[in-house]
Amino acid sequence: MSSRPHRAPTIYDVAQAAGVSKSLVSLVLRGSSSVSEARRTAVLEAMARLDYRPSQAASALAGATTRTIGVLIDDYRNLWFVELLRGLQEGLAEHGLRIAVADHTLNAHVEASPLDGFLSMRVDGLVIATEPSAAMRVPEGLPVVVAGHRQAVVPGADVVANDDRLGARRATEHLLGLGHRGIGHLTGGGGAARLRAEGFAEAMSAAGPAPRTVPGTGATTEEDGYVAAARLLDEAPETTAVFAANDTMAMGALAAARERGLRVPQDLSVIGYDDSPIASTHLLELTTVDSRNARIGAMAAERLMARIAGNGGPAGCSLLSPELVVRGSTAPPRPGA
């Protein structure tokens, strides 16, 4: 084998090795059905032999489409996107679309807006799984779905989200059903948190007891949960149950409870939201609400494919039902409480 420094094989090389035309190789690449089995095999074997990999750049430039969907997430540490990706992937698999993921800091050193990379890449569609900012102008005609509830809206984009209000009602009703009356809610910023707070208020007002909603320092981190819970427990000692806007805040609430000598769930019930990986740990055993993010991803894929196919219709909002996941952090209040 002569050393061929660096020149990657092209369809031309593959065609020659397989003894077919370049056109045929291109047909195989795009999975055309009008290729005989024998020739297809020959081409695939030649590709494997030459270690051929199609140039994404060339096919993107020549073709009308890149067959890739960009997914913009908030922060790699907010793991809710993991299941979203799984559902998206399953929905996209049959169409052979690939996925590209970025958060807003990933290429902040080379691009002005986090969307720039995806647009330069000429993605066929976009999933925005973060709070849309004003800088996020997307070309009209590009299929976009916003995943999850947000404060801002993207014109022309579909929204696919968990029914946060319903989930919050279910969480609250779970606590009410256990017999709790002194129930507090820990809230934070963002569209989802706002809806969850509303769902909490609805369920509470339907049941009677005065709802008490307390924010941390404005966000929805563990620290916020800790601060909010500390405030709640100190100001309202009659509290026997806490509903946090998400699992991370619930984790902070657990710390605040422990500091006050309150055992969970005997002295205090705690419920989160999201069913994130930490919720199912032995340490937390956190009762929570499963947003069914994989289903949100699958639905997002569906909306995207419909728009790409041209039959999208007007932008809509799809709400999916969340599900209560009961674990060890909630129990009836103590008889004396």
Add this chain to the structure above:
Amino acid sequence: MSSRPHRAPTIYDVAQAAGVSKSLVSLVLRGSSSVSEARRTAVLEAMARLDYRPSQAASALAGATTRTIGVLIDDYRNLWFVELLRGLQEGLAEHGLRIAVADHTLNAHVEASPLDGFLSMRVDGLVIATEPSAAMRVPEGLPVVVAGHRQAVVPGADVVANDDRLGARRATEHLLGLGHRGIGHLTGGGGAARLRAEGFAEAMSAAGPAPRTVPGTGATTEEDGYVAAARLLDEAPETTAVFAANDTMAMGALAAARERGLRVPQDLSVIGYDDSPIASTHLLELTTVDSRNARIGAMAAERLMARIAGNGGPAGCSLLSPELVVRGSTAPPRPGA
């Protein structure tokens, strides 16, 4: 404005709008210094006005380089890559390289190997932040650095890792220094875990007490930590301190301790490894070892840039010093213990 359905502006459009030649636009795009300030401004303004975004496909195809580095991670849930990315980004920023991230499942529906996407993309370099598999054949000449200790090696690749053995020694010496003698280590699979176990054994044998190392079910999850710690605490009740191969396992150990009525740190000290986001929560306050992943990323960027520039030399292994982070989960053993 006539509706121009869908055709994205090209350098041709920009040139015309700015009243310059296409060549000049290309020079501005690539940041050439031989362009007058006036013309550069005119071009940039035209780009902004037209909402122009360079086609990544076209520049990749025409140019010799894509100016992007691929980063292959293990799983989005293993957050150690987050800081790695930050360091990588800082190191790459001055060179204007962008980053593309994927885990091995992201495009499993369209490609055989997780590296295929990056190779089709013709990345200029690769960071492998996961256990290399046999399927990961990389073209010779492509700059590759393996980040973190692994079982397998990639021929020709540099390795940049935290000195796991040293970090484990420091963790163990911290416990020894507090006065602990009954110290157990929770281990799991992978190159890093093996080195951490070795560092533990070294520090223990230098100090005297018999080291006890126990695995969970083979991996390094919270469940593994829980199982391993349960085993350890039941079989060796004289244990007063536990060193887990990582923070996640330490979290499991905390659960096992709580189940046995052991308070942390009064009855049992627990130390982890990685300084992951959970370690600094109020709930865990976990003493741990900071791998300095951002520095690993920065070093990886440096190695990559050197190889891209052609002065890489033979593949090497760079080991960075970890740092002990003392929090609330470790303390001296109780006098009676």
Add this chain to the structure above:
DNA sequence: CTGAAAGCGCTTACAG
């Protein structure tokens, strides 16, 4: 199925 041709939007190299 093949073959020849044009073109995607850039970069490169060069004469002016």
Add this chain to the structure above:
DNA sequence: CTGAAAGCGCTTACAG
């Protein structure tokens, strides 16, 4: 700086 040209590796469309 401009302008004309070639080419990157594919896809597309079409005549055979």
